[in-house]
Amino acid sequence: MKVGALLTSAGINIGLCILFLSFYSVLRKQPQNVKVYFGRRIAEQHKRLRGAFILERFVPSPSWIVRSLQCTEDEILSTAGLDAVVFNRVLVFSIRIFSLAAILCLFGVLPLNYFGQDMRHERIPSASLETFTIGNMKEKSIWLWVHCVVLYIISGVACFLLYMTGAKKVYRKFKHFKGTTVDQTCRSVTYRCCLCGVSSNSFQLLPTEEQERGKPCVKNSNLNLPAEECAAAFVFFKTRYAALIVSKILQTSNPMKWVTSLAPEPKDMYWSNLWLPYKQLWIRRIATLLGSIVFMFIFLVPVTFIQGLTQLEQLQQRLPFLKGLLKGKIMTQLVTGYLPSVILQIFLYTVPPTMMMFATLEGPISHSERKKSACCKVLYFTIWNVFFVNVLSGSAINQLNALSRPKDIPMELARAIPLQATFFTTYVLTSGWASLSSQVMQLFGLIWNFVRKYILRMKEDSDWVLSFPYHTELPKVLLFGLLGFTCSVLAPLILPFLLLYFFLAYIVYRNQFINVYCTRYDTGGLYWPIAYNATIFSLVLTQIICLGVFGLKESPVAAGFTVPLIIITLLFNQYCRMRLLPLFRTFPAQVLIDMDREDEQSGRMEQIHEGLHSAYCQSTDTESADDISLEKVPAISTTDEDGSGSSGEPSGKESVGQPVTDLSHPTLKGLPVDRLRRAVRSLGFMIGLQKRGVSA
Known part of the structure; x- marks a missing residue:
C-alpha cells in the first residue's frame, strides 16, 4: 500500500x-x-x-x-x-x-x-x-x-x-x-442445587425471639410447599462476613450436591437461568465453547476475502475483469486503503450478538456475569480473527x-x-x-x-x-x-x-x-x-x-x-x-468485618435487614422481556445456633396448612395460562350459543 x-x-x-x-x-x-x-x-x-x-x-x-x-x-x-x-x-x-x-x-x-x-x-x-x-x-x-x-x-x-x-x-x-x-449492600448467599425461593412470599426475616428459640415462625408465613423442587435458593445472613464464609466452604462431602456462592445484587439477577440444575452447567459451558470455536473458523471465509483485497496483484490475477476497473489511481487507493477494513467491520457487527447468545446459554445467574462472559468471548474472537488470521497469511490454506x-x-x-x-x-x-x-x-x-x-x-x-x-x-x-x-x-x-x-x-x-x-x-x-x-x-x-x-x-x-x-x-x-x-x-474478611461493625454502630444494620424481605422479589411489572417469572416457589428457612440463616430439605413438620399449588415447569410460569384458558372458555361459550341459534 x-x-x-x-x-x-x-x-x-x-x-x-x-x-x-x-x-x-x-x-x-x-x-x-x-x-x-x-x-x-x-x-x-x-x-x-x-x-x-x-x-x-x-x-x-x-x-x-x-x-x-x-x-x-x-x-x-x-x-x-x-x-x-x-x-x-x-x-x-x-x-x-x-x-x-x-x-x-x-x-x-x-x-x-x-x-x-x-x-x-x-x-x-x-x-x-x-x-x-x-x-x-x-x-x-x-x-x-x-x-x-x-x-x-x-x-x-x-x-x-x-x-x-x-x-x-x-x-x-x-x-x-x-x-x-441499602439495597446494594444486602449481600446474600445463593445455594445452587437446593430449594428455589423467588416469589414475594419466598423470604422471611425471622424476629429476634424466634431466632433465640431456633425455630422458624411458620404459622404466620405465607409459604407454600411446591409439588417439585427447583435448583436454587436464597439464604440471608446477619452479616456480610457470615455470608462470605459460608460461600467459600463445602457444605457436604459431595461438592456437586450443595454449591454455594455469593448472590448477585437484586437488580443484577438473571431470573431465566436460576432454575437450571448445577449439573447442567458444565455441559452448557463445553457446548458454548465448541460453538464459539466453530463460529471462529466459519469467520475465516470473510476474513480471507478481505485479505485478498489488500493484495491487489493477486486479486487481479484471480479476477481478470477487475484490471480495467483498478487502473484508476483513486479507485486503487479506495479499494486497498478503505474498502477492506469497512467490509471487515460490517462482518464484525454480527459477533457481539452471537457471543451474547453463547454467554446466555452457559447459564449465568446475573446480567453482569453474562455480559462479562460475552466480553471475554468477543475479545478472544477479535484477537484471533482480526489480528492472527490477518497476519498469518492471505489464504485459508x-x-x-x-x-x-x-x-x-x-x-x-x-x-x-x-x-x-x-x-x-x-x-x-x-x-x-x-x-x-x-x-x-x-x-x-x-x-x-x-x-x-x-x-x-x-x-x-x-x-x-x-x-x-x-x-x-x-x-x-x-x-x-x-x-x-x-x-x-x-x-x-x-x-x-x-x-x-x-x-x-x-x-x-x-x-x-x-x-x-x-x-x-x-x-x-x-x-x-x-x-x-x-x-x-x-x-x-x-x-x-x-x-x-x-x-x-x-x-x-x-x-x-x-x-x-x-x-x-x-x-x-x-x-x-x-x-x-x-x-x-473475593472480599477480604477484614474489610467486611469493619463494614459490619460500622453498620451496627450507625444503626444501618436493622435497615438492611428490613430490606431483605423484598430485595429479591421478581415482581411482574419489573420483568424484562427475556426473564421468566418463577411464582409460588418457596424457600424453607431455619436458624443455626448463632442466629444465622440456612436452608434445608422440607419435612412434614415444617409444612404449612395451606393448599399446595401445582407447579409446572418454571419456564411456563411466565406465560398467561389463566388468560388463555378464560379466552378459550369464552370462545367455546360463544360458539355454543351460535349453534343453538342456528338450530332454533
Missing part, C-alpha cells in the same frame, strides 16, 4: 468524524432527541428540555467536549459505577503508554526504518508504507539496538502503569463498596499450514506483521474513528426514536434507558492496545492514528457515561482483570515477535537482550496475579 492510499482512508474517516460530531452537537440540543442523548439524566431526574426556538440549538458547539473533560473520576464513580471507572482507567493507561511510545518511536525508530536501506527514496506520497517499517532495515544493522532499547522502555513503563493502576482499582473497589445504598507448525508461528508473525501494519492502520481509522463517531451520534437510537414518535405514535417511556455495552467496547479498546504494542517498534506509523483514537475515545465515552447510559448493575470492577490479562498478553506477544524479527535481521545482541525481557515480564505477571488479582475475586 502506498502512503497516498493511507492518506485517502484517513481523509475519508476524518471527514466522517467531523460530520458526525457536528451533527451530534446540533441534534443533542433538540427537545425531541433528549431521550436519545440524555437518557440517564431523564430517567433519574425526570426533566425535559423546553421546546422554544433558540438559534443556538442549530449551531455546532464544542461545549459537550468541555463538560466531558471537566468531569472527575469520582463523578463517574457515583454516576456510572465502578465498571465505568475501570473502562476510563483503561483509556487513561492507553493514552499514557502510547504517548510515550509515539515520542520514542516516531523520533527514534521511524527515521532508522526509513533510511535503513541504501536506496533512492521517492516522494513520501508515492512511497510504500513498508519503507517505514522494520522490514526496511538491513540485515546485521548496528542500529537494531535502538529498537531493543525502545522495547525495554515501553515494556517497563507499561508494567509500572499496570501495577499502579491495579492498586488504584483495588482502593476504588472498596471505596465504592462502602458507599453503596496457508493459515491452516501455519497452525500445523506451531513452532514456526513466531517467525511467521515476525515476517508478516511489518507487511500487515498498513491494514491495521486503516482498520484503526475505520473501526476506531468512525465507530466513535457512530457511538456519540447514537444512530440506531436516533432512528428508533423517530420511528417510535412520528410513525408508531408510541408513548415515551422515560424508564427505558440503555446500559453500556461493555462486551462490545472493551474488546475493541483492548484490540487497539494489542495493535499499538505489536506495531510500535515494528511499524511506528500507526501510533499517531492510534493515539488520536484513544484521545477521542476518552472524550466520547465519558460523555456517554454521564448523559446517555444508565447503570442497572455492576461487576465491582471485574473488567480490570480482563484488561490486565490482555495487556500482559500483548506485551509478551510483542516481545516474542521482536525476538523473531531480530533473529531474521541476524542481530544476536538485540535478540539476546530480548530473552531476559520476556522472563522479567512473566515474573512481573506472576507477582501481580498473587498481589492484586485475588482482591478482585
Whole structure:
C-alpha cells in the first residue's frame, strides 16, 4: 500500500468524524432527541428540555467536549459505577503508554526504518508504507539496538502503569463498596442445587425471639410447599462476613450436591437461568465453547476475502475483469486503503450478538456475569480473527499450514506483521474513528426514536434507558492496545492514528457515561482483570515477535537482550496475579468485618435487614422481556445456633396448612395460562350459543 492510499482512508474517516460530531452537537440540543442523548439524566431526574426556538440549538458547539473533560473520576464513580471507572482507567493507561511510545518511536525508530536501506527514496506520497517499517532495515544493522532499547522502555513503563493502576482499582473497589445504598449492600448467599425461593412470599426475616428459640415462625408465613423442587435458593445472613464464609466452604462431602456462592445484587439477577440444575452447567459451558470455536473458523471465509483485497496483484490475477476497473489511481487507493477494513467491520457487527447468545446459554445467574462472559468471548474472537488470521497469511490454506507448525508461528508473525501494519492502520481509522463517531451520534437510537414518535405514535417511556455495552467496547479498546504494542517498534506509523483514537475515545465515552447510559448493575470492577490479562498478553506477544524479527535481521545482541525481557515480564505477571488479582475475586474478611461493625454502630444494620424481605422479589411489572417469572416457589428457612440463616430439605413438620399449588415447569410460569384458558372458555361459550341459534 502506498502512503497516498493511507492518506485517502484517513481523509475519508476524518471527514466522517467531523460530520458526525457536528451533527451530534446540533441534534443533542433538540427537545425531541433528549431521550436519545440524555437518557440517564431523564430517567433519574425526570426533566425535559423546553421546546422554544433558540438559534443556538442549530449551531455546532464544542461545549459537550468541555463538560466531558471537566468531569472527575469520582463523578463517574457515583454516576456510572465502578465498571465505568475501570473502562476510563483503561483509556487513561492507553493514552499514557502510547504517548510515550509515539515520542520514542516516531523520533527514534521511524527515521532508522526509513533510511535503513541504501536506496533512492521517492516522494513520501508515492512511497510504500513498508519503507517505514522494520522490514526496511538491513540485515546485521548496528542500529537494531535502538529498537531493543525502545522495547525495554515501553515494556517497563507499561508494567509500572499496570501495577499502579491495579492498586488504584483495588482502593476504588472498596471505596465504592462502602458507599453503596441499602439495597446494594444486602449481600446474600445463593445455594445452587437446593430449594428455589423467588416469589414475594419466598423470604422471611425471622424476629429476634424466634431466632433465640431456633425455630422458624411458620404459622404466620405465607409459604407454600411446591409439588417439585427447583435448583436454587436464597439464604440471608446477619452479616456480610457470615455470608462470605459460608460461600467459600463445602457444605457436604459431595461438592456437586450443595454449591454455594455469593448472590448477585437484586437488580443484577438473571431470573431465566436460576432454575437450571448445577449439573447442567458444565455441559452448557463445553457446548458454548465448541460453538464459539466453530463460529471462529466459519469467520475465516470473510476474513480471507478481505485479505485478498489488500493484495491487489493477486486479486487481479484471480479476477481478470477487475484490471480495467483498478487502473484508476483513486479507485486503487479506495479499494486497498478503505474498502477492506469497512467490509471487515460490517462482518464484525454480527459477533457481539452471537457471543451474547453463547454467554446466555452457559447459564449465568446475573446480567453482569453474562455480559462479562460475552466480553471475554468477543475479545478472544477479535484477537484471533482480526489480528492472527490477518497476519498469518492471505489464504485459508496457508493459515491452516501455519497452525500445523506451531513452532514456526513466531517467525511467521515476525515476517508478516511489518507487511500487515498498513491494514491495521486503516482498520484503526475505520473501526476506531468512525465507530466513535457512530457511538456519540447514537444512530440506531436516533432512528428508533423517530420511528417510535412520528410513525408508531408510541408513548415515551422515560424508564427505558440503555446500559453500556461493555462486551462490545472493551474488546475493541483492548484490540487497539494489542495493535499499538505489536506495531510500535515494528511499524511506528500507526501510533499517531492510534493515539488520536484513544484521545477521542476518552472524550466520547465519558460523555456517554454521564448523559446517555444508565447503570442497572455492576461487576465491582471485574473488567480490570480482563484488561490486565490482555495487556500482559500483548506485551509478551510483542516481545516474542521482536525476538523473531531480530533473529531474521541476524542481530544476536538485540535478540539476546530480548530473552531476559520476556522472563522479567512473566515474573512481573506472576507477582501481580498473587498481589492484586485475588482482591478482585473475593472480599477480604477484614474489610467486611469493619463494614459490619460500622453498620451496627450507625444503626444501618436493622435497615438492611428490613430490606431483605423484598430485595429479591421478581415482581411482574419489573420483568424484562427475556426473564421468566418463577411464582409460588418457596424457600424453607431455619436458624443455626448463632442466629444465622440456612436452608434445608422440607419435612412434614415444617409444612404449612395451606393448599399446595401445582407447579409446572418454571419456564411456563411466565406465560398467561389463566388468560388463555378464560379466552378459550369464552370462545367455546360463544360458539355454543351460535349453534343453538342456528338450530332454533
